[in-house]
Amino acid sequence: MALSVPLPHRNHSQLRASRQQWQAVPLGRRGRSCYFQSNSRSNFPPIRAAAVEAPTFPLFQPLQAEESPSELEPADPDFYKIGFVRSMRAYGIEFKEGPEGFGVYASKDVEPLRRARVIMEIPLELMLTVSKKLPWMFFPDIIPIGHPIFDIINSTDPEKDWDLRLACLLLYAFDKQDNFWQLYGDFLPSADECTSLLLATEEDLLELQDEALASTMRQQQKRALEFWEKNWHNGVPLKIKRLARDPERFIWAVSVAQSRCIDMQMRIGALVQDANMLIPYADMLNHSFQPNCFLHWRFKDRMLEVMINAGQRIKKGDEMTINYMCGQKNNMFMQRYGFSSAANPWDVIEFSGNARIHLESFLSAFNISGLPQEYYHNSMDFCDFHILILLACENVLSSTCLM
Numbered sequence: 001m002a003l004s005v006p007l008p009h010r011n012h013s014q015l016r017a018s019r020q021q022w023q024a025v026p027l028g029r030r031g032r033s034c035y036f037q038s039n040s041r042s043n044f045p046p047i048r049a050a051a052v053e054a055p056t057f058p059l060f061q062p063l064q065a066e067e068s069p070s071e072l073e074p075a076d077p078d079f080y081k082i083g084f085v086r087s088m089r090a091y092g093i094e095f096k097e098g099p100e101g102f103g104v105y106a107s108k109d110v111e112p113l114r115r116a117r118v119i120m121e122i123p124l125e126l127m128l129t130v131s132k133k134l135p136w137m138f139f140p141d142i143i144p145i146g147h148p149i150f151d152i153i154n155s156t157d158p159e160k161d162w163d164l165r166l167a168c169l170l171l172y173a174f175d176k177q178d179n180f181w182q183l184y185g186d187f188l189p190s191a192d193e194c195t196s197l198l199l200a201t202e203e204d205l206l207e208l209q210d211e212a213l214a215s216t217m218r219q220q221q222k223r224a225l226e227f228w229e230k231n232w233h234n235g236v237p238l239k240i241k242r243l244a245r246d247p248e249r250f251i252w253a254v255s256v257a258q259s260r261c262i263d264m265q266m267r268i269g270a271l272v273q274d275a276n277m278l279i280p281y282a283d284m285l286n287h288s289f290q291p292n293c294f295l296h297w298r299f300k301d302r303m304l305e306v307m308i309n310a311g312q313r314i315k316k317g318d319e320m321t322i323n324y325m326c327g328q329k330n331n332m333f334m335q336r337y338g339f340s341s342a343a344n345p346w347d348v349i350e351f352s353g354n355a356r357i358h359l360e361s362f363l364s365a366f367n368i369s370g371l372p373q374e375y376y377h378n379s380m381d382f383c384d385f386h387i388l389i390l391l392a393c394e395n396v397l398s399s400t401c402l403m
């Protein structure tokens with residue numbers, strides 16, 4: 001898809017206003033402190049595009065400054081407590097909430113080590129897991145045999161409907177007495193806080209100014225709505241009805257599934273299965289194209305570990321991040337997570353003209369002493385414009401250029 005980066009500028013205040021209808025969904029982040037009450041929920045822009053106004057040539061604009069630590073609020077102590085009593089462990093990190101929702105931050109300096117270092121341990125029992133292929137396997141096995149939610153899950157398309165299955169499991173977990181997710185659900189973003197475009201109104205979608213993306217999202221909304229209508233009709237038993245009394249609740253659950261699911265392999269006995277997982281606490285890690293952390297299974301102890309990349313120096317207050325999707329353009333990030341990034345190295349500007357930029361001038365502006373051979377145009381003095389745009393991204397500069 002010939003999508004340019006950044007995505008077109010959007011008017012967030014208009015978007016917020018048009019999202020009010022979704023606020024009826026009951027779940028919301030518990031213990032939201034005075035900071036948020038006084039600043040209102042509109043601290044969460046509903047849809048985040050990478051775009052900022054770009055009146056001048058974007059190559060020479062500095063990247064936007066990081067969120068200032070002073071805007072972050074510590075997570076409610078209950079957020080830790082509910083996990084700690086179930087053997088979730090966190091080392092040298094803290095969870096904080098800011099205008100862009102929750103994130104994970106270093107609570108102390110970390111010197112670079114030759115080996116990766118653990119910052120979170122999350123027991124398998126706390127995760128919600130559905131195998132990717134038939135026969136559907138759930139872990140933990142919370143659905144009793146014969147429960148009608150299993151028939152609903154069974155009616156999904158094995159190839160395409162992973163998000164609907166996970167949403168059903170999540171809604172079931174919220175309803176199950178004493179299930180961990182009843183407590184953890186209080187810390188998930190509510191419908192007006194969630195950036196997923198599944199929750200966007202038609203007005204929001206029109207403002208995307210990306211007809212292909214808007215049309216994909218309309219189809220996804222229709223698919224989720226039709227699924228709810230088919231399975232939550234008047235005749236269903238109360239134990240199904242109460243899981244999602246209205247379509248908004250179901251579509252919210254699908255958006256949580258889409259924006260928080262991690263695809264991993266899990267091992268049950270000798271069997272290794274591809275699975276879709278909702279992993280509490282690890283799902284508070286935000287995305288970066290230059291992540292300082294990664295996820296790692298310790299099968300023996302049925303633990304998922306979040307680890308700091310080997311050799312990484314981390315300063316107290318730094319955000320810990322993982323890479324959600326490698327090699328995907330911004331339209332995919334918007335579709336799945338509701339944000340895009342000007343720093344996405346996989347999004348190139350399609351440039352159809354034959355303009356070239358004088359290489360010497362460009363290189364000296366960036367203090368670069370040379371480029372790999374394949375980046376040069378026919379003549380050694382000029383370089384394609386789109387290559388220069390790419391090189392302006394920090395990622396590419398650090399990995400390809402001889403600075």
Ligand SMILES: C[S@@+](CC[C@H](N)C(=O)[O-])C[C@H]1O[C@@H](n2cnc3c(N)ncnc32)[C@H](O)[C@@H]1O
Pocket residue numbers: 048100101102103188189194195196259260283284285286287288336337338339340341
């Ligand atoms: C897995 S959750 C991460 C935790 C999330 N911040 C929260 O408050 O629950 C993914 C969501 O976080 C937000 N997010 C993560 N990384 C981001 C980034 N680099 N830029 C903007 N939003 C991001 C988006 O709303 C995305 O849908």
